[in-house]
Amino acid sequence: MESRYDFKVIEEKNYKLWEKSGFFNPDKLPASHKKPFTIIMPPPNANGRLHAGHALFITLQDIVTRYKRMRGYKALWAPGADHAGFETQIVYEKKLEKEGRSRFKMTPDELFKEIMAFTLENKKYMEEDVRKLGASCDWSREKFTLDKDVIKETQNTFKKMYDDGLVYRGNRIVNWCPKHQTSLSDVETESVEEKSKLYYLKYGPFTIATARPETKFADKYVVMHPSDARYKKWKDGDKIEVNWLNGKVTATIIKDPVIDMDFGTGVMTMTPWHSQVDFDIAEKHKLDIEQIIDWRGKLLPIAHEFEGMKIGEAREKIVEKLEKMGLVEKIDENYSNVLKKCYKCLNPIEPQVRPQWFVKMKPLAELAIKAVKSGEVKFIPENYEKIFLYWMENTIDWNISRQIVWGIKIPAKICDKCGNGIPDLEDKLSQCENCSGELREDSDTFDTWFSSGQWPLLVLGYPNGKDFKKYYPTDVMETGHDLIFKWVPRMVIFGLYLTKKVPFHTVYLHGLVNDAQGRKMSKSKGNVINPIELTEKYGVDALRMALIVGNTPGTDLALSEDKIRGYRNFGTKIWNIARFIISNLKDSDIKPKLSQEDKKNLKELEDVKAKITKLIDKYDFNQSSYEIYHYVWHTFADKIIESYKPRLAAEESAGRAAAQETLLKILEGSLKMLHPFVPFVTEEIWSKLPDRKNPIIIERW
RNA sequence: GCGCGGUUAGCUCAGUGGUAGAGCGUUUCAUUGACAUUGAAAAGGUCAGAAGUUCGAUCCUUCUACCGCGCACCA
Numbered sequence: 203m204e205s206r207y208d209f210k211v212i213e214e215k216n217y218k219l220w221e222k223s224g225f226f227n228p229d230k231l232p233a234s235h236k237k238p239f240t241i242i243m244p245p246p247n248a249n250g251r252l253h254a255g256h257a258l259f260i261t262l263q264d265i266v267t268r269y270k271r272m273r274g275y276k277a278l279w280a281p282g283a284d285h286a287g288f289e290t291q292i293v294y295e296k297k298l299e300k301e302g303r304s305r306f307k308m309t310p311d312e313l314f315k316e317i318m319a320f321t322l323e324n325k326k327y328m329e330e331d332v333r334k335l336g337a338s339c340d341w342s343r344e345k346f347t348l349d350k351d352v353i354k355e356t357q358n359t360f361k362k363m364y365d366d367g368l369v370y371r372g373n374r375i376v377n378w379c380p381k382h383q384t385s386l387s388d389v390e391t392e393s394v395e396e397k398s399k400l401y402y403l404k405y406g407p408f409t410i411a412t413a414r415p416e417t418k419f420a421d422k423y424v425v426m427h428p429s430d431a432r433y434k435k436w437k438d439g440d441k442i443e444v445n446w447l448n449g450k451v452t453a454t455i456i457k458d459p460v461i462d463m464d465f466g467t468g469v470m471t472m473t474p475w476h477s478q479v480d481f482d483i484a485e486k487h488k489l490d491i492e493q494i495i496d497w498r499g500k501l502l503p504i505a506h507e508f509e510g511m512k513i514g515e516a517r518e519k520i521v522e523k524l525e526k527m528g529l530v531e532k533i534d535e536n537y538s539n540v541l542k543k544c545y546k547c548l549n550p551i552e553p554q555v556r557p558q559w560f561v562k563m564k565p566l567a568e569l570a571i572k573a574v575k576s577g578e579v580k581f582i583p584e585n586y587e588k589i590f591l592y593w594m595e596n597t598i599d600w601n602i603s604r605q606i607v608w609g610i611k612i613p614a615k616i617c618d619k620c621g622n623g624i625p626d627l628e629d630k631l632s633q634c635e636n637c638s639g640e641l642r643e644d645s646d647t648f649d650t651w652f653s654s655g656q657w658p659l660l661v662l663g664y665p666n667g668k669d670f671k672k673y674y675p676t677d678v679m680e681t682g683h684d685l686i687f688k689w690v691p692r693m694v695i696f697g698l699y700l701t702k703k704v705p706f707h708t709v710y711l712h713g714l715v716n717d718a719q720g721r722k723m724s725k726s727k728g729n730v731i732n733p734i735e736l737t738e739k740y741g742v743d744a745l746r747m748a749l750i751v752g753n754t755p756g757t758d759l760a761l762s763e764d765k766i767r768g769y770r771n772f773g774t775k776i777w778n779i780a781r782f783i784i785s786n787l788k789d790s791d792i793k794p795k796l797s798q799e800d801k802k803n804l805k806e807l808e809d810v811k812a813k814i815t816k817l818i819d820k821y822d823f824n825q826s827s828y829e830i831y832h833y834v835w836h837t838f839a840d841k842i843i844e845s846y847k848p849r850l851a852a853e854e855s856a857g858r859a860a861a862q863e864t865l866l867k868i869l870e871g872s873l874k875m876l877h878p879f880v881p882f883v884t885e886e887i888w889s890k891l892p893d894r895k896n897p898i899i900i901e902r903w
Numbered sequence: 904g905c906g907c908g909g910u911u912a913g914c915u916c917a918g919u920g921g922u923a924g925a926g927c928g929u930u931u932c933a934u935u936g937a938c939a940u941u942g943a944a945a946a947g948g949u950c951a952g953a954a955g956u957u958c959g960a961u962c963c964u965u966c967u968a969c970c971g972c973g974c975a976c977c978a
Contacts, residue, residue, distance in 0.1 A: 207939095393975070400978090411977090412978060414978085465977035588906080589973075589974090596975095683972095720916090751925080752915080752917055753917090756908085758972095759916085764914095764927045765926060771940085774940085775941090777937090777938080786937090824917070825918090832925085843937080
């Protein structure tokens with residue numbers, strides 16, 4: 203055996219050995235592996251290389267998969283690659299920008315083809331990285347989120363939901379990103395608290411408070427609480443004449459309990475086209491709505507002299523005008539409000555009314571709530587159950603249309619005459635059934651989460667695939683805690699809606715991987731750790747241990763190079779334990795006679811194994827890795843081996859043979875327990891032990 | 904504002920109703936022997952603060968403070 207553990211050579215060699223063995227594919231496991239155990243890999247974004255967070259989830263899922271495989275399960279870990287709609291399109295747009303091009307100057311087809319080529323090129327590197335980290339996933343089942351069957355089934359689901367009344371076309375207020383020229387769902391926005399000014403403006407006999415004077419040109423409704431005593435002389439529906447930005451306006455009084463009497467003056471005017479609250483009120487009272495700001499974030503002709511101005515610069519100028527008109531009562535400078543921003547570019551979202559496809563969430567959310575409350579789906583850590591339920595109990599309808607090309611086309615026809623939208627999977631319809639207007643193809647694509655939400659089903663070939671029957675429902679969904687809203691609920695919902703079964707019974711959520719000081723990694727801070735570079739320096743096994751030990755579910759992890767170095771030493775330790783024992787193998791025909799000490803040590807090995815088994819079954823990787831680490835280093839190496847040295851050095855005897863045999867047995871047992879955590883070094887040592895029939899990857903735990 | 908989490912060794916973090924743990928760092932000694940070292944040992948903690956439950960609280964309960972994070976239709 204080489205005196206040094208040369209991980210670079212060994213990692214490559216053994217990953218090839220595993221791939222060649224076919225054991226990543228559950229169908230090729232020995233027949234004794236009967237009961238399926240399934241994990242669906244959250245598909246990494248195909249447009250780039252893996253980051254530290256990926257390394258963590260690959261390690262976690264690989265540990266479970268290897269463990270279950272060794273426990274005799276028909277273990278399936280199905281990998282994937284995500285086209286990552288909006289994300290990838292943005293990456294590509296930046297690339298175009300650098301080249302002095304723009305997506306708005308390309309046809310959708312051209313753009314789609316270019317992004318496809320770009321993504322497929324990068325996908326290879328992503329897959330290379332996944333392999334590098336030792337993932338024992340079944341590559342023969344890999345799915346790409348834009349595979350033909352994935353597209354087809356996603357579109358079928360859309361049609362089915364439409365037929366079931368769960369998808370509708372609505373002219374509703376959506377989150378509009380003026381930079382990216384697309385609508386976004388609620389989870390694709392970030393709420394940022396900002397200091398701004400609150401303007402108190404005179405509106406006829408009232409004073410209204412607003413943070414956005416630039417939207418107020420067309421305001422012609424005044425809203426107040428029905429039981430506000432200050433305004434009881436006005437009745438719902440009363441008309442008043444008001445001198446306003448564009449001259450005289452006839453305003454209508456609206457009484458609605460949505461108004462907070464304690465905020466401002468308890469009176470507001472409304473801009474339904476650009477505010478969620480206002481839109482809701484307008485819908486309720488069937489009021490007129492009018493667009494003030496265009497899709498690029500500039501004022502429309504209704505703003506008269508301000509037409510064409512960006513809203514940011516228009517605000518102060520409009521306030522100046524209001525001041526000249528004597529309409530500004532006061533300005534509160536210390537107002538802080540919450541602004542929604544595009545989660546990618548952080549530009550403010552402009553709420554806009556736009557015809558879009560929506561999913562009716564309430565009945566679907568109820569399915570998910572029931573499944574979680576009845577314990578069909580469990581969360582690790584448990585407190586995420588509360589978060590999940592809170593989210594499900596407060597859903598709003600989900601906008602699934604995106605105005606980008608990089609995604610799955612919405613298979614529908616639109617009638618511009620009456621606003622009707624109809625799913626059309628076979629591209630057959632040409633005339634509107636309502637108004638006989640001409641239909642055009644919907645140019646929008648689905649929100650990525652609409653297809654990702656069906657991922658466990660799609661990977662397994664829902665509805666008729668063999669795998670679907672065999673491996674669905676899956677066992678555990680392991681993903682980042684940041685996806686508790688974006689992804690997990692949608693998978694539960696689609697699973698229940700389409701199959702009446704939960705897609706997985708356990709959700710394991712890991713935290714973020716931060717830098718050594720616990721700060722979030724970011725390019726601007728320059729503290730991004732590249733996992734592949736680390737594996738080249740310290741080996742994959744070392745990185746895996748560093749990501750697992752001391753890391754509890756749901757909690758962020760600080761990853762330092764020192765820690766990885768520590769576990770690199772652990773690998774060296776394992777290697778040297780093996781070297782020592784292999785150089786002290788049984789070398790005579792004398793029948794071994796186990797001493798009390800031998801029996802005690804073998805019993806301890808069994809006890810440790812039982813403990814670790816219990817811990818892994820609970821998905822407690824922190825404790826289990828900690829236990830195995832301490833057993834191997836501080837019990838096996840420091841105590842047991844040390845105490846056996848005199849016996850090994852002694853004359854040939856039954857006692858010496860027993861010492862040799864006992865040490866080998868403990869080594870074998872330890873290697874098996876170590877294998878899920880540090881697969882490479884254990885596989886290599888295993889191959890060097892006498893009389894190996896199988897690689898350790900399919901040895902029985 | 905509401906919700907969730909955290910506060911434990913110099914740093915990063917585990918953990919438990921009954922003498923407080925790891926990795927890295929620090930100090931001392933031993934050692935080239937399976938060990939790109941390793942082994943033995945040491946220093947270092949009112950387990951954020953207060954009150955309560957308990958024979959006993961770092962752990963359970965309540966409150967407070969500070970730090971994170973998430974959510975939010977007070978315009």
